[in-house]
Amino acid sequence: MLEKKLLSRVLERAVKKGGDFAEIYVEEREINHVLYEDKRIERINHGMERGAGIRVVKNGDTGYVYTNDLSEEGLLRAADTAYHAAGEIKYMDKEIPLKVKEPLYSFSVKRHPKDVELAEKIGWVKEADEKVREMGESIRQVAVGISDVQKKVQIANSDGELVENEEVRVRAAANVVAYKDGVMQTGYEAIGGTSGWEILNENSLNDLAVKAGELAVKLLEARPAPAGKMPVIMAAEAGGTMVHEACGHGLEADLVQKGLSVYKDKKGEKVASDLVTVIDDATLDKKYGSYVFDDEGIHGQETVLIDKGELKGYMYDRLAALRDGVHSTGNGRRESYQYKPVPRMSNTFIAPGKDDPEEIIRSTPYGLLVKKMGGGQVNTTNGDFVFEVKEGYIIENGEVRELVRGATLSGNGPEALKKIDRVGNDLGFAIGTCGKDGQGVPVSDAQPTIRITGLTVGGIADEGLPGIKRIIRK
Amino acid sequence: MEWCLRNTGEKILNIAYDMKVEAEAFLMHNRELNIEVANGKVETLKQAEEKGLGIRVINNGKLGFVYTSDLSDRALKEAVISAVYISKYMKEDEHNVLTSNNQIYHHLSLYDPDIEKESLKNKIELAKEAEKAALSADPRINIIEKAGYEDNFFTSVIMNTNGLTASASANFCGSYIFLVAEENGDAQNGFSMMLTRRLKGLSPEQIGKEAAFDALRSLNPKSITTGKMTCIMEPSVVTRFLGIIASMVNADAVQKGKSMLEGKIGEKVASDNFTLIDDGLCEKGVGAFPFDGEGTASSRKVLIENGVLKGFLYDNYTASKEGKKSTGNGQRRSFRTLPGVGTTNFMVKPGEKTPDELISDIKRGFYITEVIGMHTANPITGEFSVGAAGIMIENGRLTYPVKGAAIAGNLADFLKDIEGIGNDLRFYGAKAAPTIRIKSLSIAGD
Structure with missing residues (x-):
């Protein structure tokens, strides 16, 4: 990593011409990825990367330059360019001594990726593949991937703060394709965390892969999902894609400030049912979206976004906080040194309530039970969202009936949150890579079992489903 | 730049010859500019420059891959050694093959010197133009989420132990806009973009108008x-x-x-x-x-x-x-x-x-x-x-x-x-x- 003196010199150069704020983000990243597919090691990827991003902010406008030339000459040239980008020149001299900012907590790493030999990792993925294939003929293809990222960063800014931090993240995923009588279906499972490989022992990778295989096989027999508006129960194990899409993105302050969020000017107002409390928390141990410092050197924290249905606040990075005259909530994140930070979620979830999850199902005369969600997308401006249901079941008379496939849920964030009438006392997490402004960052999201009184299920329009037709006609 | 990348590629091939493996060096240099405007002002100006190397070695039919952004002699050597180490864990596969050196490349016109020559000031104007065109299209267009200009210039060099050397450069520029139209409490998004190889072919005005049309027709x-x-x-x-x-x-x-x-x-x-x-x-x-x-x-x-x-x-x-x-x-x-x-x-x-x-x-x-x-x-x-x-x-x-x-x-x-x-x-x-x-x-x- 770089010497303190050099960091100071770069910052001094960046503000010399009158920038309000300057920052340098230095990153050293090592990635390792093993993918087992088609009964063989498909790919082993090992990469080392170093680079720096320099940012100069002037009157709220940003100049951002990145380079992987980390020589003093290269960095000073980048600092000049960043300033040039931000606006007019007004010379001033300022010394910037740097003081190290201490972390408030840390995550333990018990099995550091460095301590796991490549041969052992290959053993894990191979065994998981074999376990899935033992399930029988209908398993057509298995892909098991594991990856770890070790990241060292230095973040120094013209306020004299210096953060030095190391982060380790691991992730494992299995994707299984099953085939029978001309029908092909897939199952997918993933786990990951800000943690070492202790989150995964060989058995749990096997379990993960087998679970993906079981879903793919089950889906072969599933019939297409019905279409129309109906009550939807989302099981805790489905994870929080809905909360991530339906309200998380709309509560990112940059979008709110630009008028691009359906939640703008709604602070203090009711935006969800009384039963709904939404929290973003970067401090949770070992979760995939956790961090000690955000990518602007602010301590990670817990932020209550919605409290019993009332909108409490938004997620901020430094720049958006400055605009609103508040403090950053430690949500300034970036994919790498190649990107400027923007407000992003960490681990976002609906807090557990009081209801027994089983009882929620029993008290539902008809609807869709979602056990596993896929990806999703939201239009933050009007709050419309859509996401994929990987595993959904028809509920009839309080009982879980057959599995259906090919369903998506579409709805509107605030409307859906207001329609939540039951909240379970459980909580289930899912992990993902969240994309915004072309940047992907690791996140997790969670929710208890919840019931939404009406969402549009987009499946195959099927005339032969009397139960569904009834709902459509209302 | 091409010369510099070829020089690095040769070093990789030499190390590979010494280690008795087949190898391929993929080298890339990329420079990009992105200007984002809001309310007639530059909001973010991003300039980037990066170089990097991806190495594939084939060691008795076994494939190893490593990438690095550090092109120092020491890093190059370590990268090839790592790639050979990884290859030992891979299954031998006769289908791991590098391209032969008898390729005939078409001459393509992929470089427009105007993009490089145009001043930053004029590029900022191009970025603003899309926003201006959208705002003046209709009073109901009142939020510009993002409007901008971008360009990209890259050089790619591929060399392998079959004696192949391929190298070429290309550039392009683009204009994009995301906006929102509002009426009677309803808000709808509009979007348009264009990427082109010729600066003269870029029409931010058209992009702004298209995005405005896209949002307006969706209202209510x-x-x-x-x-x-x-x-x-x-x-x-x-x-x-x-x-x-x-x-x-x-x-x-x-x-x-x-x-x-x-x-x-x-x-x-x-x-x-x-x-x-x-x-x-x-x-x-x-x-x-x-x-x-x-x-x-x-x-x-x-x-x-x-x-x-x-x-x-x-x-x-x-x-x-x-x-x-x-x-x-x-x-x-x-x-x-x-x-x-x-x-x-x-x-x-x-x-x-x-x-x-x-x-x-x-x-x-x-x-x-x-x-x-x-x-x-x-x-x-x-x-x-x-x-x-x-x-x-x-x-x-x-x-x-x-x-x-x-x-x-x-x-x-x-x-x-x-x-x-x-x-x-x-x-x-x-x-x-x-x-x-x-x-x-x-x-x-x-």
């Missing part, structure tokens, strides 16, 4: 009733579907049993009027380049011709498996990834009719202008179910906007149900499509 939407109906898709929506179709004509997916087009060569998989092309030589598209990420010469391939499946896209590995030649589709997104089968310029051949003619005889239909959640479509099974917005078609005319719909179906049926193709081919980056008409799609609404 109604819901749609569930059922099946004829649909028209705008070129931008068709290109979203092309993203999914691309993974079905990928030989890697086919060989792994992950494409529903497996074993269907020579069969009718789409309607008569549908022709699908991948053309790495079409200079207009930003996917054009003399060679792919393995140094194989680019080419033009007709994948589906008048509805009949003609072939798939191959890189060296997948081609070797079938005793074929690579089609020049071993693509890399950056130096950080191994080459894999990918598209160059992926296009639907345009037809004869204007979009208006395609609509004119539809009694009741849905004109789709936006799909969301396309990435949830399944290329393996062909099933899709995505959110959609658009405009209702009644008696051959576009009437009121619709939102909150979901369209669902299977791509196999979708391709066969294409009953009309427009003459309005439009590029969106490296994908291009005209307006198309689908006989019947399942629509879920209220």
Whole structure:
């Protein structure tokens, strides 16, 4: 990593011409990825990367330059360019001594990726593949991937703060394709965390892969999902894609400030049912979206976004906080040194309530039970969202009936949150890579079992489903 | 820059010769500029410069890959050693082959010196122009989410121990805008973009106007009733579907049993009027380049011709498996990834009719202008179910906007149900499509 003196010199150069704020983000990243597919090691990827991003902010406008030339000459040239980008020149001299900012907590790493030999990792993925294939003929293809990222960063800014931090993240995923009588279906499972490989022992990778295989096989027999508006129960194990899409993105302050969020000017107002409390928390141990410092050197924290249905606040990075005259909530994140930070979620979830999850199902005369969600997308401006249901079941008379496939849920964030009438006392997490402004960052999201009184299920329009037709006609 | 990259490539090959392995060095240098404006002011100006190296070694048929952004002599040596170490864990595979040195590259005109010469000040003006055009189009356009100008200049060098040296540069520039129109408490998004190889061909004004039109026509939407109906898709929506179709004509997916087009060569998989092309030589598209990420010469391939499946896209590995030649589709997104089968310029051949003619005889239909959640479509099974917005078609005319719909179906049926193709081919980056008409799609609404 770089010497303190050099960091100071770069910052001094960046503000010399009158920038309000300057920052340098230095990153050293090592990635390792093993993918087992088609009964063989498909790919082993090992990469080392170093680079720096320099940012100069002037009157709220940003100049951002990145380079992987980390020589003093290269960095000073980048600092000049960043300033040039931000606006007019007004010379001033300022010394910037740097003081190290201490972390408030840390995550333990018990099995550091460095301590796991490549041969052992290959053993894990191979065994998981074999376990899935033992399930029988209908398993057509298995892909098991594991990856770890070790990241060292230095973040120094013209306020004299210096953060030095190391982060380790691991992730494992299995994707299984099953085939029978001309029908092909897939199952997918993933786990990951800000943690070492202790989150995964060989058995749990096997379990993960087998679970993906079981879903793919089950889906072969599933019939297409019905279409129309109906009550939807989302099981805790489905994870929080809905909360991530339906309200998380709309509560990112940059979008709110630009008028691009359906939640703008709604602070203090009711935006969800009384039963709904939404929290973003970067401090949770070992979760995939956790961090000690955000990518602007602010301590990670817990932020209550919605409290019993009332909108409490938004997620901020430094720049958006400055605009609103508040403090950053430690949500300034970036994919790498190649990107400027923007407000992003960490681990976002609906807090557990009081209801027994089983009882929620029993008290539902008809609807869709979602056990596993896929990806999703939201239009933050009007709050419309859509996401994929990987595993959904028809509920009839309080009982879980057959599995259906090919369903998506579409709805509107605030409307859906207001329609939540039951909240379970459980909580289930899912992990993902969240994309915004072309940047992907690791996140997790969670929710208890919840019931939404009406969402549009987009499946195959099927005339032969009397139960569904009834709902459509209302 | 080319000279500097070649020099590094030679060092890699020399280390590889010493270690007695086959090797390939993929070197890239990339410079990009992105200017984002808001309210007539520059909000973010980003300049970037990066170099990097991806090394593939083949050690007795075993493949090792490593990438690094550190091009110092010590790092180069360590990288080759790591790649050889990794290769020892891989299974020997005769299909791991590097491109031979007898490639003949087409001369393509992919560099516009005007983009490099234009001053930063003028580029900032270009970025502002899109915003200005959108705001002056209509008073209901009052939020510009993002508007900007970007350009990119890159050099790519590929050298391997077969004696191959490929090197070329290209640049392009673009304009984009995302905005919101508001009326009576309703807010709708609008978007448009253009990437072009010629600075003179860039029209931010057109982009601004298109995005404004896109948002305004969606204001005050109604819901749609569930059922099946004829649909028209705008070129931008068709290109979203092309993203999914691309993974079905990928030989890697086919060989792994992950494409529903497996074993269907020579069969009718789409309607008569549908022709699908991948053309790495079409200079207009930003996917054009003399060679792919393995140094194989680019080419033009007709994948589906008048509805009949003609072939798939191959890189060296997948081609070797079938005793074929690579089609020049071993693509890399950056130096950080191994080459894999990918598209160059992926296009639907345009037809004869204007979009208006395609609509004119539809009694009741849905004109789709936006799909969301396309990435949830399944290329393996062909099933899709995505959110959609658009405009209702009644008696051959576009009437009121619709939102909150979901369209669902299977791509196999979708391709066969294409009953009309427009003459309005439009590029969106490296994908291009005209307006198309689908006989019947399942629509879920209220």
